Amino acid sequence: MASTALADSRWIARGEERTSLPQFLLWLAPWAVVLALGVYAAGLCLYYGLNQTNMDNRFAFGLWIFLDLGVIALGAGAFFTGFLVYILKRAELQPILNTAVVVGFICYSGAVGILMIDVGQPLRAWFTFWHPNTHSMLTEVTFCISCYLLVLCLEYIPILLRNRQLRKLPSFLVFEHQLHKLVPVLAGVGTLLSFFHQGSLGGLYGVLRGRPFAFREGFFIWPSTFFLFILSAIASGPSFLMLVTATVEKVTGRRLVPQELFQRLGFISGVLLAIYIAAKSIDTLIWLNFTSPSMGFAPWQYYSYKPFGLPIVFAEIVLFGLLPAFLLTYRRTAKRRGLLLSAAALACAGILLNRFVLTVQTLALPTLAFDDFLHYTPSWQEVASFGGVLGYGVIVYSLSYRYLPLFAHAKEGGNTHVSGS
């Protein structure tokens, strides 16, 4: 056991303090169980088909699409931080960059994994590249997410190759050095791709003429939800990064990034959230007064189905929008760590609620007058599959934190205890 621990310590960066190997394995164990259960559930879905889910012909999209859209929005911190650091030259965000790449990689690879289970014929995924329908938002999503996942892999590899043992291999060192020079270019490409796929994920529902609750007018070929999704993703991305980093600080008991960086991320998130909420409010008013009535549908009736009433609109705009935007940007509240992180959590919850409304609520609401309000409860296989992504994410991040220099730019505070406020 001692020799194993010694061998393990050789993979940890010199000068870094990490927990003992048994403790680390104990931390990983429950997540490995969650991952194993997820893999088993996904296996059932792949082997027996989507009859393992509770989706049906009328509720054809379910939990997976909602969570995919949510996870991809929260993972936007990766491209947006890269954009701020390399394109807008905001060097003060550099300490968070590596962790942003890892979080983005986990979110995107997890979402792509779930998407592969969610389609009835996963082996035909390449058909979209071979017979692309350029009018489909899903084509845009498929192309951009695939390409961006490749970019994330290329951004993750240099971090991976900075491992203490891997660095000893000269060819890896040269490769990492050369790849690192490409990172600013990759950040630019990633930004472009991300703008498009975040937007086209919004367009996915916004173009649905047959779903008046989601349908939106727009600019050129893009409905307004295209732009709202971009805005909301770049607003929530920094908040999610803050939450992840704060959680890691809490678990490890170390201060990994300066508080000022949190405040800076919070300010960026808050300003963008305020802009998003303003744009969303205008969009909602246009939909209420023009888009929906022009299609012959009384918009307020969509809010007559419980629990999807007006409180959800209020929650989205005020509770998860204006309130966190204020808390994140107002200097006095932003200085209080507890308030800052609570506001970040509210912002992330708001984005998840928005994705839920657009995906699940849209499908639950009837379009035909004699249709019923639909109900759907995900099966355990659907929940466990996505739980698997959570387990996968925690394991990949934990391994990355232990063996890779995720916070190399920050001065770690050793065993400094991090208080919750």
Add this chain to the structure above:
Amino acid sequence: MLVRRVSNGMEGSAQREVFIPITCMHCEHETPCVSVCPQQAVEVDKATGIVMQMPQRCLGCRYCMTACPYHARYFNWWDPAWPAGMEKSLNPGVAVRMRGVVEKCNMCHARLHSAMAKAAAAGKREINLADYVPACVEACPTAAIRFGNLADQNDPVSHEARSPDAFRLLARLDTEPKVYYKSKEAWVKALAESKSGPGSEVKRSEVKHG
């Protein structure tokens, strides 16, 4: 095809009910399922106006099902299976679709193909309309479903589609559905066109059979 049982929401002698069969409406304009399919597995046949589904190319993403306001598309959640011996009754002109793909009414295009083959064998370019009748039209015991050429002003079905009693479901979505319904009941027409929108007083329905 789903047959929806719809009532006017009244009680006692005032209660009225109708059956509304829901099939693919073969929308002509901005066909919702065609534009969303990421791999061109759905297309509108310009010659016939029929919305075609290619199960061989379908990824099973179900985006088209989400786009269809009529819920007229079906996903094969299960492997096709039959009781022993029933496979002998399968239609040799129609390939069995596999699990994990979307399918829908294609106006029995196998029957259209055989009518075209028959016309070609006779040296004709146009089919004899009597040779091409979708299965639901043929099977309906009360001739409640009729089929014809809407583009031909002289076709009886085209004539019926222009009658004051004819209406279409959700015509206001501007997708130009090609399936017309007929009823003299005003409440049925109002309901079918969703004039009061979802959540109106009459919205009871029940799936009769699939």
